[in-house]
Amino acid sequence: NAGVTQTPKFQVLKTGQSMTLQCAQDMNHNSMYWYRQDPGMGLRLIYYSASEGTTDKGEVPNGYNVSRLNKREFSLRLESAAPSQTSVYFCASRKGGVGNTEAFFGQGTRLTVV
């Protein structure tokens, strides 16, 4: 019962470095999401993918890129990390379509940019 798996769990980057956060789900869900969580700001949507091959911007997409590699995997890339991107990142998935169901979340990636 893996659900939504995120890697890595922790990461420290230097300003200007790049990295990719990985997310995979085994529930055959159509929709996948990337959020960042910062104190007092709740979860803010970075990008989402309603189906394989499609991606859409959320509230805070600047500085990020995403790839929906296949139905299972949705990665988030930071091309040139900045201290403002220090945050906890959550990936989520849900079945989607008519009668949208709830989203299932991974355990998060705690990213620090120094």
Next chain:
Amino acid sequence: AQSVTQLGSHVSVSEGALVLLRCNYSSSVPPYLFWYVQYPNQGLQLLLKYTSAATLVKGINGFEAEFKKSETSFHLTKPSAHMSDAAEYFCAVSAPFGNEKLTFGTGTRLTIIP
């Protein structure tokens, strides 16, 4: 576009007292609404969801919420608080179809006073 507003970033209640966490929504179409709970250093877990069936929704751990269209509200309640309820709670909204975007509020941290 859909959005939710959570009133009160911090709420404290005594053990055994009523828990009331407020959520108001804005949506151009009848929304789907969700409450999630997050325990320290964990991902988000669904408490309950409203998907246009019964307006009073019961969830896990004794929580319930009532959808009130006239007040555009979906407040979360529990009759008697338990120490284990201490956590952060998030309200979320999505459209029932046609748009897979899932938007969260800023969260309410619940503290239980022994």
